Amino acid sequence: MVAPPVAPGQPAAGTPPARRRRDVRGTLSRIALAAVGGGLVFLSFPPRTAWWLAPIGFAVLGVLLHGRRMRAGFGLGVAWGLGFMVPLLRWTGEFVGLVAWLPLALFCAVMIGLGTAFMARVSTLPGGPLWMASLWVADELLRGVFPFGGFPWGRIAFGQPEGWYLPLAAVGGAPLIGFAVALTGFGLAHLGRDWRLGLPLVVLPLAGGLAATPLVGTAPDRGTVVVAAIQGNVPRAGLDFNAQRRAVLDNHVKRTLELAEDVARGREEQPDLVIWPENSSDIDPFRNTDAAAEIDRAAAAIKAPIAVGAVVVDKSDNLPRNTVVLWEPGRGATDTYTKRQLQPFGETMPFRSFFRIFSATVDRAGVFQPGTDPKGFAMGPARVAVDTCYEVAFDSVVRDSVTAGADIIAIPTNNATFGFTEMTYQQLAMSRVRAVEHGKAVVVAATSGVSAIVQPDGSVTRRTGLFTPDALVSELPLRGEATLATRLGAWPEWVMTALGLLAVALSLTVKRRGSRPTPGAGIGEEETDGGPAGAA
Template sequence: MVGRLLLAVAAGLALTAAFEPIAVPYLVPLAVAAFVLSVRGLTFWRSGAVALVFGVAFYFTHIYWMKQSIGTDAWIALSAAEALFYGAVGLTVPVVRRLPGWPVWLAAIWTTSEGIRATWPFSGMPWGRLSFAMIDTPVAPAVAYVGMTGLSFLLALTGMLLAAAAETWLPPVAGGDDAGGAGGGARRRTRSVALGGVLAILALLLVPAVAPFQAHESGSAVVAAVQGNIPDPANDILAHYRQVTRNHVDATVRLARQGGPRPDFVLWPENSTAVDPFTDVETNAGIRRAVAAIGVPVVVGGLVDDGPDHVLNQGIVWDPVTGPGDRYTKHHPVAYGEYIPLRRYWDPNFGALRAIGRDMESGTRTSPLRVAGIDVADAICFDVAYDDVMRDQVAEGAELLTVQTSNASFIFTDQVEQQFAITRLRAIESGRWLVVAAVNGITGVVAPDGTVVASADPRTQAVIVERVGLSTDLTPATRLGPWPSRVLTGLSVLVLAVGAIAYRRRQEDPGPARVPDAPAAPETPPDRSEAPVARR
């Protein structure tokens, strides 16, 4: 059992190494294969326990940035909760392992688990999906065809098939739920099918690299992204919120005075105004001064009051003529970071939670913003990691993607690079140009193939002005919408039901009882005719 636990830990750490900052994405299928081998042949509860160890090794290291930025208590609580999902996947392994085609069913369960934990409990936590590690690899273009969910499924299936092939070289285990105990011919057939499946998946994933999806561009626009920066220590907007707003106002005014091509609109980041820009007189005046100077709409990131107990995190289109207009409200506030779940039952007043005096409400808008005559799909910070936000807006006609983010709380951690990798994958998935404005994180412009066309150094004040393409073509991934997730979820439920029935029958009926051998008849001495003849 110790060996299995060590293998589970190694698999979890390998999966962490697939993501930023180490970023060795080819470890993903190997880590999944090692996970499967670590629970091979185990009973229900033991399989869950070993899988839980895998989840602890992976998630506690994957989001170590939360300990560095938010606090140890939040890091432990969230990592432990997410590790439980991997433990739950482990519980399903003995249930489905004896079903024909088990790698397919187990890959579906893995991907379904990713989808569930991305939305539940409360706001969920999508960090750590297998597909999020694939930027800058030959398989990244496939996300335009199969989406994040489809890519995770194919990566998980590759790992499962590698495990099935590896088992054919390993000795059998108690329980006989793998190819280890099969005959030589059966082992060779299993190995051939598994490795053939791996090659087929790789071929499927590499086709888009040769013939990537290319959306027809119906026009172009010039967009300016402003990174205002924060005074040292650079990770506390609230301590310098007025200076942060002044930085963005001043940068926009300087842009207006520089001459050159005037942008069609300007993008400010999340929390560029950390107080209500409608009620705070100084903030309101600063925004109006910047918008009047540049003479085009500015998409302002502001915290807007929603009564005494709630606040909204919004992207607000501020027009030089008509003033504030269209708004996008962040869809997925972070539990225990931006709101306290079930506050009516408990109101924590300790640690970092003490600073959350008001709960952030969730937005529901699915239509794009209208900015300078352009339909823009907006997302705020963690929103970019959720499938529904940009997909729904693109499906309703968005021509361009924007991300307003702060990253200030995470500026000295690896979260910034992890989020930017996800952001680049969203550009590929949607087939759209994407513009990111960060307070002091990574501000940049991303092409539809995920290439970073321009970027600003973190913790600096900068303005990026770039011409971007506009398109209304839909990628296959956008057309599929939520259906890959729905199909895999339904398949997982069905397989678990069938597997549970078979598993229970095996437990109740381990096999035919062994019939004891009949007692041997007593030997009778041979008669005279049978007696050996002694020869002299």
């Protein structure tokens, strides 16, 4: 009797146990290699400057995904995502432990796995690396909006504030950087199969970054402005909640008064405007006259308007807003900006009643209300876009504040809760990418660091240390010219996403056609799934 045919990649009947064990070991090896690839991408992120590790991490992913079935692509993508996200998001568990850190990392990894499942499906199409890179953009787009308004932390562009890819931000924003890095990596993976296609896919994204360099504008077409960023620092443990809040305000007043003394003695240039961090006054200055008097004293001493990060309780509903208040010498509060993109599980608590079933600690999350107006402040000669802390991670939020007429960007932030973790460096990298994306200088003011002065080309000219009071004073260009990325907005991201999804549709169509029996075929001939041999 002739033995029945065996599907490629499947063990034959009677395969000895040792053979099966080797298959298990091969699966475990691929999973481990995937995790290593994700780890390489993590190592490309700040505070390290090894930006070139990111495409290598994608090359590992590309090798593993090629020709695999979708379920295998999902599993390998989750492993790769865990290798990337678990160390990257370590800061989320600094004070609340594993309960926030590991579930969030796992969720992000699963979202990546959804994307890699489709990448595996399109990997054998002609030009596979192009479609895979487009699907990476689609995956980042999904993670940026779902769930709870999205969590875009870990976008590949935010690990590229150094190196050859950064100038691409001025052309197509953060999505184009992510596409270029992924394409380089998937092109590297393709070299061994077809160097004629793989080599251009490696070279073109890198060359594109270099070619985009002249598009990164730095000329002060609206003049210049002298800016001061104040980092007052936070007190140590041992004070009750109200005393902590007052100490933070006092620290920022004190450091501003010290800067005013330095200006009076000629040691620092007179600033045209001053940026204080988010939560520099958690005491509502509209309800607390003592807080208002202290801010008044600082503004009068420095002789410049101050953007004060404050918690303000609105009279309409008695609910708090994360607000930046424009405080002018001799006039007091003259304008406000309310944070629009709130942080879930911090400033807000989605499905609070449901999660309360599992833990009463959910009530520690705030009930902050979002703002709606993207318009920033007129401060001296500058029109300042304000994007508070978490907002800098969202493309549309930053773009809306810039297109409201800004010629400089301020990022007031409070990273004190995350201690000495890498979170503040990751966020600074986002600010550097935004500077190039919109062609504006960026002022980062943090309560405890790292505060920084970022030029329109993404370079950092001044920065503070962690948990130390400081003041950064610098003359910066005011730029009204809009970059191509600012003008195009989300269009590059939508186009790349559409291309990736069209490739998926094509691959699934090919699969369905391949699964239909050939007319007149003999009885007993097997249908295929249209996938490559040994894809399981």
